[in-house]
């Protein structure tokens with residue numbers, strides 16, 4: 001019946017495994033995208049999404065991957081020739097700079113060492129040197145597993161004319177986000193990471209400060225991505241064009257699950273499991289890439305030992321254990337591997353990761369102490385769980 005083994009394990013930093021309950025919601029009949037049943041789903045999804053974003057803004061939904069809403073965030077605020085400051089601490093920051101360049105913006109780039117947090121003081125200095133329409137940053141750099149200090153950055157950008165534009169595609173739902181409190185002006189994310197859904201929904205939330213810019217008539221040409229149309233529609237619990245109705249039913253279910261568990265508990269679980277996985281990997285001889293500050297809860301990045309190649313680890317994990325983990329698709333290719341710790345993740349998932357990693361490293365000739373990874377992670381889990389009770 002199925003060409004996918006029941007043992008298949010999706011352990012990427014997105015897309016992530018979709019829980020049964022969400023898959024059942026997606027499997028229900030396709031609805032009229034302007035009928036009462038779907039309006040109810042959309043408005044409930046919007047209502048449940050706001051606390052996850054930490055915002056009172058309307059939430060705009062698009063049929064899109066994450067990159068689509070990254071582009072949308074800039075298309076809606078740039079006028080020809082305007083300048084943006086892109087803060088780059090990994091591959092997705094580079095992508096944001098490429099999008100801005102493709103839109104003919106004047107792009108200034110501030111580069112930070114991959115594996116470290118952003119330097120907010122340096123950004124503040126740079127902001128004084130030119131008129132920027134926006135400061136652009138990736139909240140959770142999936143390529144390095146490092147989180148940006150948005151609270152501090154928000155304080156710096158707030159009192160300037162610039163807008164703070166943030167990609168939290170791989171953070172939202174697994175890493176704390178307080179859009180309004182931190183002063184994030186445009187926040188974009190998508191369905192297939194910590195929000196536990198298949199790929200296909202992009203979302204955006206826009207501050208009052210940013211709406212003033214979005215509402216200018218002097219901006220760039222835009223049609224599908226026009227936030228003004230999306231705002232007018234969501235007020236009627238619709239989207240301007242046909243919603244991915246089945247995926248939206250799944251997203252609504254995912255948000256119900258997040259709120260049933262309790263958002264603080266969801267975030268704490270992500271922190272606990274990512275910490276446990278890192279400890280287990282260290283015990284196996286796989287050192288955490290970067291840090292020690294601002295380590296992500298939704299993705300773990302590991303240095304590949306000098307005697308090995310990351311691609312061989314990824315290949316063995318898939319070929320022998322049907323476990324899809326990620327290498328690096330950038331300058332760290334072969335040297336850094338990554339495992340997602342986002343979404344519907346339980347203790348058993350990371351213990352299984354460690355079991356398979358141990359076999360893989362051993363198979364590749366790397367010296368591992370049998371059981372070291374699992375016992376390091378399990379001890380930590382018991383300790384942290386006991387504290388949390």
Ligand SMILES: *Cc1c(COP(=O)(O)O)cnc(C)c1O
Nearest residue numbers: 014065066067092140142169170
């Ligand atoms: C996954 C991801 C994206 C979006 O990628 P798509 O393939 O377009 O969905 C964007 N930014 C970050 C940080 C991501 O992790």
